[in-house]
Amino acid sequence: MKETNSIEVRNLTKKYGKFTSVDSINFEVKEGEVFGFLGANGAGKSTTIKMLCGILEPTSGDASVGGFSVKKEPDKIKRIIGYMSQKFSLYNDLTVNENINFFGGMYGLENSRMDERKKWVIKIANLEGKENTLAKQLSGGFKQRLALGCAVIHEPEIVFLDEPTGGVDPISRRNFWDLINDLSQRGTTVFVTTHYLDEAEYCNRIMMINAGKIIAGGSPKELKTNYLNKTILEIECENVDEAITILDSTGWIDNSAYFGKYIHATISSKENTGERINDLNKLLNEKGIIVKRIDRIMPSLEDVFVNLLEPKEK
Ligand SMILES: Nc1ncnc2c1ncn2[C@@H]1O[C@H](COP(=O)(O)OP(=O)(O)OP(=O)(O)O)[C@@H](O)[C@H]1O
Ligand SMILES: [Mg+2]
Incomplete structure (x- = not known):
């Protein structure tokens, strides 16, 4: 694994009125690593991810994502990342093929490159033969894999996944994590939020967030030895x-x-x-x-x- 930082977060803060949702957090994510952002409901995970994707403006502080400032260059960030949001990830009333065409088109893929990437998404999502099925008819596990495929169809440097395995059965979760590891092996930086602690064990490094503040960070092994003497x-x-x-x-x-x-x-x-x-x-x-x-x-x-x-x- 290379030691270049893909993401650097400095005093990043988001306030809603008097309420501080994300409270001056600091951390780095290395290129090509699987980075887990761990916290309970309402801890500030989605707020952080949205700021890092350049779709929510920070109240103060800044972060560099792939070398671009979330405050000053959010549009440049959008071009080099993939994002799978917590609530919305696919169009239910479109078929598998139509969803892939939509996301590929949105990311500017055309012609042979589009064909090639479409085949790749179908393959990793195990959707051969289901190309014309409506997304809403797919089971949770297939949906999540298709959503991930769509989020990385343009081969972004960095992908942000916000609770990608929520509500999915354990076997599908395991398959999903194999896919995340494949992406990381190819050099993609994966930033993933979860509140499943067993999933955090699969990450190279983890930050734990609670009530908007970072409370611990390190590799799973470091966390167990340093924080629990x-x-x-x-x-x-x-x-x-x-x-x-x-x-x-x-x-x-x-x-x-x-x-x-x-x-x-x-x-x-x-x-x-x-x-x-x-x-x-x-x-x-x-x-x-x-x-x-x-x-x-x-x-x-x-x-x-x-x-x-x-x-x-x-
Ligand atoms: N637009 C908003 N206006 C006011 N408060 C907000 C807004 N968005 C988020 N919050 C608050 O900020 C806090 C953090 O929310 P956030 O969605 O980032 O948490 P989360 O860690 O993603 O939680 P979950 O696991 O439930 O998705 C919560 O208390 C939430 O109610
Ligand atoms: Mg969330």
């Missing part, structure tokens, strides 16, 4: 609600949260893990809660995120 215990027990209340009252558990049907409890790495597991078994048993197992586990990005959002002073 703690021990995570996974607890499988009955009466999970009651168990969490008991864990919260110990004084030595920094954080406890639901993880599917289990609990993840975070303790300081200074604690003796073996002793603490015994303490927990005893404590929960005393309160009549049957514990099936307590294991020390590797932190996931979700653990990092939960702990960053709910820090507890001890």
Whole structure:
């Protein structure tokens, strides 16, 4: 991977009246990398992406995208990027072919180049034989792949994908990510927003945004080691609600949260893990809660995120 920056964001801010949607954020995206922009609903992901695509003017700060300023040269940016928006990506009442013709035409493709790129989109989206199907009749997974194909039909340097896998089943999501990796292998910079933490694991680097502010950044591995210098215990027990209340009252558990049907409890790495597991078994048993197992586990990005959002002073 090259070390040139494709995107440089400097104090980028968007305010709506008194409300600050994106609050002076700073980061860089390297050429050819898959960059994940991670945050909960309302965190500021779409607002940031729209500013980087040159379709929403920042209140202050600036960003350089492919060498152009979003403030001064938004029209130049539009020529070198692809954008798949969160809400709209395809015309439902047009067929697969018509959608591809529309987007190709919009990006200025003609004649043999158009034919060649159309074949490519059909191929990567697995839509051979479905060229005349209406977009609205395609299943979610096909739609997302077609939308991605249309967003990169003109082979842009940088592509912005705003929650591209929302509402799509896990297998289709996996296929979609294979496609994202293919693009990155060819040198395209991929900026993708998600609130699926498992997807963030596939990114080269991630920034986490919360309430308009960057709260952490790095590779998935760096995030897990730098931001979570703690021990995570996974607890499988009955009466999970009651168990969490008991864990919260110990004084030595920094954080406890639901993880599917289990609990993840975070303790300081200074604690003796073996002793603490015994303490927990005893404590929960005393309160009549049957514990099936307590294991020390590797932190996931979700653990990092939960702990960053709910820090507890001890
Ligand atoms: N046009 C607008 N006017 C006022 N507030 C807005 C506007 N657009 C966005 N916001 C607010 O800015 C905040 C960030 O919105 P944004 O859409 O960027 O979040 P997001 O991270 O994309 O969320 P989601 O995961 O739900 O798509 C939200 O609180 C939202 O209500
Ligand atoms: Mg959004």
